Structure formats: structure tokens, C-alpha cells
Amino acid sequence: MDYPGNLFVVAAPSGAGKSSLVKALQELDSGVHPSVSHTTRAPRGQEKHGREYFFVSPQEFDQMIAHDAFVEWAHVHGQRYGTSKKAIEERIAGGNDVILEIDWQGALQIRRTFANAVLIFILPPSWEELRSRLQRRGEDSPEVIELRLQNAAEEMAQAKEFDFVIINELFERALFDLKAIVHAQRLKFSSQRRARASTFQALGL
């Protein structure tokens, strides 16, 4: 499917810093709209329904699947997470840019539906740093942290399937890289559209 707005997909193992980077990007660039996913997991700390996620019961999630309401969904860390069609289609059809923070399985599903989506993978600089970020964040129990670290190896093995890989060592550097990717994609598409339009005009089409 081809839409006038750009679709950016950011994936990373838990604790690599994707939420912090996407939030910082939005503060700098109000033209990138976040998509709010649905999840069956419980809210953490300060999370609010409708802001970080729509927190739903397994039954509500099943109903959404039955009604074909998701563009993609996946099992992650023992829970289900999904992007609703409502969360993105109207926005990109209206020419707005949307950014998704989802896992690698969802990212590859998105690419199958939206061939122009830009897939970005965030890596931590080391295993030690990944563990210590999860611990410093202080939102998950030791068991949940262990599960997330166990899953991280399989997730990181998918990085090579993505269009871009950013190493989040120095936060400002990683944010700069993310901004550069967003900016480059906008230039590419707006200049292509302009070129196409003027060629069409010149050819009298």
C-alpha cells in the first residue's frame, strides 16, 4: 500500500532506549505522530490508558482480531501487542508521518503491508549496559528483566533485516541519527513527488 505520509518503525530489545528516543524525537519534531498500540500487559508505573498503550483484556484483544482491526499483532514477552488500523491509516492517508514502536515480528508484518515503511533497529552498546538500563529504569521485577534479556538475543538477530541500525550508546548521538533518517526519508519522497509531478506536466500527462 502506498500513502502520502511516511511510516517509520522502530524496534529494539527491551531497555535499549527506543521509547526514550522516540519521545525525544517527538519533542523536537511535532510532525511525527506516535501510534498508540493495544496490549494485554498491565500498565507500569506512570503509564496511562490511551497514552502509552490501550490496555485491554485478552477477550477484548481476541475481539479486535476477530474484527480484523489490527494491521499487525504479535506475542511478545508472554503478552500480546498490536497496531490497530485506526491508529495509523487515517493519519498517513492524510499525509502525516507516523512512527511505530513495535517488536521485530510486527515490523516485518508492517513492511509486507506498507512497502515504503522505513524500518529502524536500535541496539544497546553491550549486554552489560542493556541489563543495567533495565535495572536502572526500575519498572520491572527481576524475573521480568531476566525474561526480557533472554528474548533480547533472538530480537537482536533480526537487526540485519532492518533498513537502518542505530547504536544507542550516547543518547544525543543516537537521537541525531534518528532525526537524520526521518529527515532523509522526507526529502527523498517530497523531491520524488515533485519530480514526478513536473515530469508529468512536461509530458502533458
Ligand SMILES: Nc1nc2c(ncn2[C@@H]2O[C@H](COP(=O)(O)OP(=O)(O)O)[C@@H](O)[C@H]2O)c(=O)[nH]1
Ligand atoms: N508487534 C508489536 N509489538 C509491539 C507493539 N507495541 C509494543 N510492542 C513491542 O512489545 C515489546 C514490549 O513492550 P513494552 O512492554 O512496552 O516494554 P519495553 O520494550 O521495555 O518498553 C517491545 O518490543 C515493543 O516494541 C505493537 O503494537 N505490535
Ligand SMILES: Nc1ncnc2c1ncn2[C@@H]1O[C@H](COP(=O)(O)OP(=O)(O)O)[C@@H](O)[C@H]1O
Ligand atoms: N543512551 C542512553 N544512555 C543511558 N541510558 C539510557 C540511554 N537511552 C536510554 N536510557 C535509559 O535506559 C532505560 C531504558 O530506556 P527505554 O527508553 O525505556 O527503553 P525501551 O523503550 O527500549 O525499553 C531508561 O531508564 C532510559 O532513561
